Amino acid sequence: MDTATPPAGGGGPLLTALDQNDLVNRIAQVLTDAILKGGFKPGARLTEATIARDLGVSRAPVREAARLLENRGLVVAMPRRGFFVRQFDWHDLDQIYDLRMCLERHAGALLVGSLTDEMASKLRAQVAFLHRLAEDGDGERQIEEDLKFHRMICVFAGNRRLLKVFDELTAETRFGIAMIGRLYDDPHQIARTHEPLLDALVARDAGVFAAASDYHIGTARERVVAMFSADGAPRRGDPSSE
Template identity: 50%
Template sequence: MRLASKPVGLPAIASQDLVSQIARMLTDAVVAGRLVPGAKVAEAVIARELGVSRAPVREAGRLLESQGLLVAIPGRGFFVRTHKPADIDDLYDLRICIEKHAAILAARNLTPENRTALRRQLAVLYETADTNDPARQVEEDYRFHRLICEISGNRRLLKLFDDLASEMRIVIGLIGRLYDDPHRIAQTHGPLLVAIENGDAEQIGASVEYHLNDAWRGVAGLVRGLPAHVAADLEQDKTEPSA
């Protein structure tokens, strides 16, 4: 049985730049768990809830498809992308390689200015823990890791990190479900920052591995715990003839 299409708690929006606004709201709904992996993003339902036509909703869907957040099935519409355990393993294996090297380079390039920027971003993570805004906390978590890649000074490494952005936001959103206290997400970043400030490559590598491996285990467990029919229904939709 497929997931029912129903309102997901989206607010009314202004008429300007509808596609970008709708894309952002759908992203927030996915991150916050109001649109779960495998769920259909029904254009008519979303358009009615937002008070807009279906055209900008469809364009927002195409934009999020290009970013890897949604998948489009001919004749069926858009669905929230699902992740198999193997996908999570591949993503985190790559993240550890990228971010370990980025953190070591960032330590070498650390200045009073970018040290302050990292500390400020960690403070923002703590601040957003008090806002009851999971989507923003995901974004600030992502920005902390991206800032490390920026400070590394390796532009190709930063581009590779950005190419993983959409998948990483979904995964970071799942991390939020691992902790009863949202402050724990901020706390897990503290030792990584300390290691970068200390500048010891071995300590940095161990901190990155610990930080990401802990999240890897938790997220992989969540993915394995998703209802089996979610992935099964999506795969069935991919193989059925178009209506």
Template identity: 45%
Template sequence: MSEKSDPPIFSPVTRDALSQKVAKMLTDAIMSGKLKPGARVSESVIARDLGVSRAPVREAGRLLESAGLLVSHPNRGFFVRTMDSEDLDSLYELRLAIECEAAARLARQGAQEVIPVLRKQMDQMIALASSGEIAAQVQADMHFHRLMIEGCGNRRFVSVFKKVASEIQLGVALIGHVNDAPDNIARNHEMIIAALEAGDEEAARAAMRYHIGVARTAVVAHFQRLEAAGPHPENPAS
């Protein structure tokens, strides 16, 4: 009688799962500045370094192209996207259109279940504010806004925000710092939460308009200063 074998500890890794892992690694490299704006993303080099075939690397590249982090050129492959102040300004304008209405919608329908989750996320953002981990700070901020948008129940808002969030993260990563101190992070997001708690649609719109407007002014102005100083640098962080 054959000995009964133990069940496997790990499930086989599918190609989709592998491409997602490669996409996460590439995203982290872009946000941390290891892969700089305009840099070529070589499928063969990345596949060799990771010990995988080129197929999941190519699929990861397509995922990040859809997210706005990479661009592809025929017969040349993928490159890290560059951005300018006009790109960022239009992204923040789109954020205003989506998030002001998402906040109003959530205030109107009731945000009692979402508010504890938003407060917990705000606490995480404050804890990260002095860490110096730019990518983690921006991701935490974007996650706060995504939680709010998901809570409002409009799936179209969510799908658009996913792409916008990736591009906003790239823009802030290129600057190399975030502008809010911990107390500002708390104050600006507390205004949003307070309006949601009160169920006040107009106050929710106004709080979101102010919050995104402050970020828009700071980030776009920083990019404009970089552009005025000369060609887009590979590492604008100072």
């Protein structure tokens, strides 16, 4: 497939025209959203000319945006053929979650020594927001806000390089989850799984946070990896994914 499929019932292009400000980053974000929502399937070619036409821009910023996505692990470049949406397999996702476990354990260890009441309040509000999204049934937004909670921990930890690596992994994490669908039958369970992390931070107990973080991310890791077969296809028929 060379370009995103227009939504059912619509005759126009999937992507809409952009202004010229901060063009490359904005194109990269539009392409990222299209990939995560399934507009571009794994293995699909990102055709510069078609994307440029749909967005109302020249091909040069599209090419630069594709290179940004390559750096973020969402697309791969093939010599003389162009850019293609990356195809994940269970090995990729297992390694992504393994690195996330290491990063977030360390972020928590840094944060317990510097957590302020304001930080704790913001984290608590984020968990409450996850519960509100569960009530609303907004699964896609819940995934975004779930990852935002973890990013907040990395931000509050104060290590900019750690945060940079976390951000690089986030796109890959979102892509993996997007290909699978929801991880839990009860949407409130997503919010509840963050409560032990918050409790450990408030208690300023690095050991308890490490254990809670390993369990939290490790459980997601097991579920996500189990839903992928050895050839990289999501196991949508697996009872655990229903």
